[in-house]
Amino acid sequence: MSDQQKSSPKIVLVGNPNVGKSVVFNALTGAYTTVSNYPGTSVEVSRGHCHIADRRYEILDTPGMYSMMPITEEERVARKILLTEDPHAVVHVIDARNLERMLPMTLQLIEAGLPVILVVNIMDEARRLGMQLDLDLLQKNLGIPVIGAVMKRKTGLDELRQAISDYAMVPYKPFVYAHDLEQDIDKIIGLIHGDYRLSRRATSILLIQKDDDIHDLVSEKETASDHQKLLEVTREISFRRRADLHLQISLERRKVCKQMLKDVVTRTVEATEPFTEKLSRWMMNPLTGAPILLLVVYFGLYKFVGGFGAGTLVDFFEGNLFDNYINPPVVNFLENYLTAEWLFELVAGEYGLWTLGIRYAVALVLPIVGTFFLVFSLLEDTGYFPRLALLVDRLFKKIGLSGRAVIPIVLGFGCDTMATLVTRTLETKRERIIATMLLALAIPCSAQLGVILGLLSAAPNALIVWTVFLVLLFLLIGFLAARVLPGENPVFYMEIPPLRRPQLRNVMVKTLTRMQSYFVEILPLFLFASVILWAGKMTGMLDNVINVFSPLVKALGLPVEVTTAFVFGFFRRDFGAAGLYDLQTSGLLTVTQLTVAAVTLTLFVPCVAQFLVMIKERGIKIAAIIFVFVTVMAFSSGWFLNKFLMATGLLA
Amino acid sequence: MERLSEKAEEILESLWVMTVEGDNVGCLLTSLKVTRDSEELVELIQRSYVEIRGDRVCLRKEGRPEAQMTVRRHRLAERLTMDILGIAGDEGNEQACEFEHLLRQGVDVKLCTLLNHPTTCPHGNPIPPGECCIDARQQGEPGIVALTELKSGESGEIAYLAASDDKKMQKLMSMGVLPGSQLLLVQKFPSYIFKVGQSQFAVDDMLAREIHIRRPVK
Numbered sequence: 008m009s010d011q012q013k014s015s016p017k018i019v020l021v022g023n024p025n026v027g028k029s030v031v032f033n034a035l036t037g038a039y040t041t042v043s044n045y046p047g048t049s050v051e052v053s054r055g056h057c058h059i060a061d062r063r064y065e066i067l068d069t070p071g072m073y074s075m076m077p078i079t080e081e082e083r084v085a086r087k088i089l090l091t092e093d094p095h096a097v098v099h100v101i102d103a104r105n106l107e108r109m110l111p112m113t114l115q116l117i118e119a120g121l122p123v124i125l126v127v128n129i130m131d132e133a134r135r136l137g138m139q140l141d142l143d144l145l146q147k148n149l150g151i152p153v154i155g156a157v158m159k160r161k162t163g164l165d166e167l168r169q170a171i172s173d174y175a176m177v178p179y180k181p182f183v184y185a186h187d188l189e190q191d192i193d194k195i196i197g198l199i200h201g202d203y204r205l206s207r208r209a210t211s212i213l214l215i216q217k218d219d220d221i222h223d224l225v226s227e228k229e230t231a232s233d234h235q236k237l238l239e240v241t242r243e244i245s246f247r248r249r250a251d252l253h254l255q256i257s258l259e260r261r262k263v264c265k266q267m268l269k270d271v272v273t274r275t276v277e278a279t280e281p282f283t284e285k286l287s288r289w290m291m292n293p294l295t296g297a298p299i300l301l302l303v304v305y306f307g308l309y310k311f312v313g314g315f316g317a318g319t320l321v322d323f324f325e326g327n328l329f330d331n332y333i334n335p336p337v338v339n340f341l342e343n344y345l346t347a348e349w350l351f352e353l354v355a356g357e358y359g360l361w362t363l364g365i366r367y368a369v370a371l372v373l374p375i376v377g378t379f380f381l382v383f384s385l386l387e388d389t390g391y392f393p394r395l396a397l398l399v400d401r402l403f404k405k406i407g408l409s410g411r412a413v414i415p416i417v418l419g420f421g422c423d424t425m426a427t428l429v430t431r432t433l434e435t436k437r438e439r440i441i442a443t444m445l446l447a448l449a450i451p452c453s454a455q456l457g458v459i460l461g462l463l464s465a466a467p468n469a470l471i472v473w474t475v476f477l478v479l480l481f482l483l484i485g486f487l488a489a490r491v492l493p494g495e496n497p498v499f500y501m502e503i504p505p506l507r508r509p510q511l512r513n514v515m516v517k518t519l520t521r522m523q524s525y526f527v528e529i530l531p532l533f534l535f536a537s538v539i540l541w542a543g544k545m546t547g548m549l550d551n552v553i554n555v556f557s558p559l560v561k562a563l564g565l566p567v568e569v570t571t572a573f574v575f576g577f578f579r580r581d582f583g584a585a586g587l588y589d590l591q592t593s594g595l596l597t598v599t600q601l602t603v604a605a606v607t608l609t610l611f612v613p614c615v616a617q618f619l620v621m622i623k624e625r626g627i628k629i630a631a632i633i634f635v636f637v638t639v640m641a642f643s644s645g646w647f648l649n650k651f652l653m654a655t656g657l658l659a
Numbered sequence: 660m661e662r663l664s665e666k667a668e669e670i671l672e673s674l675w676v677m678t679v680e681g682d683n684v685g686c687l688l689t690s691l692k693v694t695r696d697s698e699e700l701v702e703l704i705q706r707s708y709v710e711i712r713g714d715r716v717c718l719r720k721e722g723r724p725e726a727q728m729t730v731r732r733h734r735l736a737e738r739l740t741m742d743i744l745g746i747a748g749d750e751g752n753e754q755a756c757e758f759e760h761l762l763r764q765g766v767d768v769k770l771c772t773l774l775n776h777p778t779t780c781p782h783g784n785p786i787p788p789g790e791c792c793i794d795a796r797q798q799g800e801p802g803i804v805a806l807t808e809l810k811s812g813e814s815g816e817i818a819y820l821a822a823s824d825d826k827k828m829q830k831l832m833s834m835g836v837l838p839g840s841q842l843l844l845v846q847k848f849p850s851y852i853f854k855v856g857q858s859q860f861a862v863d864d865m866l867a868r869e870i871h872i873r874r875p876v877k
Contacts, residue, residue, distance in 0.1 A: 108855075
């Protein structure tokens with residue numbers, strides 16, 4: 008028992024995407040997790056804690072789930088928590104506007120014998136739509152605590168805290184389904200002997216529905232003979248009900264929900280169509296949606312990230328702050344105290360920790376990535392991405408992806424490493440592989456993009472060639488991958504959440520969380536890269552590596568000096584681009600060479616961090632294949648482009 | 660009267676497609692791959708369904724109803740083999756050609772009712788309405804159609820979800836897209852966007868084809 012007291016009781020938050028789960032989490036814990044208006048961006052489980060009446064509770068925020076029977080990876084993650092943890096309470100958060108649609112999952116949670124507290128969130132919007140809810144009646148009908156809330160304004164938070172600390176599990180009375188279904192469920196219940204987290208009734212229903220995880224669980228917990236018997240009976244039932252089992256269960260649950268909701272919801276007037284509805288329709292209509300997308304790209308990416316972030320901010324940090332105020336005293340100080348040459352080189356030399364590591368990370372990369380994340384978080388919070396997803400779905404189908412993949416791809420323009428992580432929200436393995444590959448090959452991250460845009464902006468034609476070439480290659484490789492990889496095209500379906508005015512706090516929290524994780528992730532790598540390069544320079548190894556690569560680089564018609572940029576490119580994509588920048592300012596490259604170098608570098612291998620994430624997400628084999636493919640593609644494309652530009656004299 | 664031979668039916672079908680639906684004046688004997696004294700042609704001439712003018716075979720007024728029904732049976736058979744039995748491509752076409760000759764003596768009516776009086780074949784050609792279709796329309800029977808057939812702004816009740824992909828159907832169901840719910844189609848291109856209750860969903864045409872809607876009685 009003492010063990011029990013030491014570890015704090017757990018509170019698990021569950022619910023559909025977009026119902027404000029993360030807002031509840033933040034309100035309870037005061038901590039920052041990313042609050043998202045895009046179905047499926049929080050794949051990881053966030054943990055925090057809070058104190059209620061002097062007792063410490065651990066809070067777990069799960070990815071969105073629609074039902075107890077998981078279909079996507081996120082749902083599997085969420086359900087796994089319910090299968091393994093022993094929570095003090097499970098807080099089911101639902102959207103008041105869609106009570107009828109979300110209540111079936113509440114039923115499933117209750118049915119599973121979990122200690123459920125229901126939070127009916129977004130009450131204010133429901134009221135605006137003319138809905139009146141009698142939650143006391145609902146509480147009576149369901150037999151569990153029900154709390155009305157507007158969590159973004161913390162309305163209902165005290166009641167929730169009270170309900171958590173008062174919570175005592177009461178035995179529930181099962182909801183009764185159609186007689187024939189009940190008979191089959193009973194048959195299975197009679198055959199289960201093991202001890203399960205979920206109630207036997209819920210376990211039985213999931214078994215009949217052929218839930219793989221539950222089947223595995225049962226095969227572990229039951230004796231061989233019991234399991235065999237169980238298998239036979241479930242197979243018989245599943246087969247007999249093959250035509251409409253899932254449908255029948257869904258309909259039965261809805262019938263129960265209708266009873267539960269009788270007299271709970273009353274509607275008065277239908278509200279008039281607000282402006283957001285109109286804007287939403289414009290975004291979804293291709294005729295108006297395409298110009299809106301162009302506006303977003305032009306103002307959001309080109310003007311704000313490219314112009315303000317990569318221009319104004321970088322000039323200020325790098326050109327002004329570092330060059331004029333920070334670097335001179337620092338270098339001066341180091342020159343006086345670091346007398347050993349190797350030590351000075353390590354810290355403040357050409358590839359030094361200070362010069363290359365910290366200065367690049369803080370002054371060059373952070374402003375660009377930061378502004379990108381700000382735009383991304385702003386768009387995410389409004390609910391623009393699902394609308395973009397449905398707009399590009401047809402095009403993405405051609406390259407073997409569904410509209411859903413628009414998120415990792417767009418995020419890739421910020422940070423390919425983060426985007427590779429997010430590919431796990433895609434549904435099929437095939438889709439995940441294609442997206443991972445396209446990210447590694449043709450999507451430049453914002454740091455790289457910032458430098459390359461700066462590099463090429465002097466020669467607008469070069470910028471056009473670079474853009475057109477990358478877009479064509481992106482489509483071509485995607486198109487070929489969709490043909491070559493086995494498996495079927497993904498099916499697209501997505502809930503379109505209502506457009507909403509972005510909440511300043513949400514946007515800031517999202518941006519800061521992303522910037523923070525980016526910074527925590529990159530700074531060590533920048534330093535690591537500096538040390539490697541320093542060691543390489545000191546031992547002469549760097550020259551050897553550069554010598555190995557230089558024939559390749561020469562074959563592309565580029566000066567040997569570019570090799571350094573390519574080798575750097577592996578440590579951080581933007582290192583390479585920044586290296587090119589130095590070469591260009593010293594006038595070593597022609598416009599054609601610059602374009603070829605920029606294209607090759609953009610395509611060239613992902614940075615160390617992205618490669619590591621690729622291994623983690625896709626496995627070493629696929630990651631290695633993609634790595635080799637991308638390298639070969641980068642150099643052969645560079646070679647081809649060089650020949651093409653020389654032959655046509657397009658940029659001469 | 661005795662039943663027409665299968666070969667004679669094929670000729671009527673070709674004549675209908677080429678001269679009634681198309682704008683040809685009769686069909687060349689050679690393109691029908693028959694000669695003047697082919698058994699099947701003689702059969703049709705005896706019933707005055709067709710006549711020969713020069714080197715062309717023409718459909719006569721007397722032959723039109725029979726030709727129309729033959730085409731109807733063929734296209735219903737296509738619906739059966741391709742939609743219900745799921746046989747695609749050439750195989751589907753071949754099977755449909757076999758099936759159509761079995762659809763007589765009321766079997767076509769039963770099939771048509773089962774398929775809910777379809778108006779087009781899988782290739783998009785019109786299926787001439789039979790008496791059963793006309794009756795059904797007069798009784799104001801609400802048609803059940805795939806979501807793809809609805810116009811933007813049209814609404815109806817979800818009749819059933821065709822279950823070719825179990826997981827996807829479950830997903831739709833768990834999101835609340837369930838038979839009996841009212842659905843409003845908002846937009847058809849580039850994706851299908853519809854509203855159920857207060858929620859909006861987007862699906863691609865693959866999935867939209869599997870959601871079947873009962874149109875309200877007019």
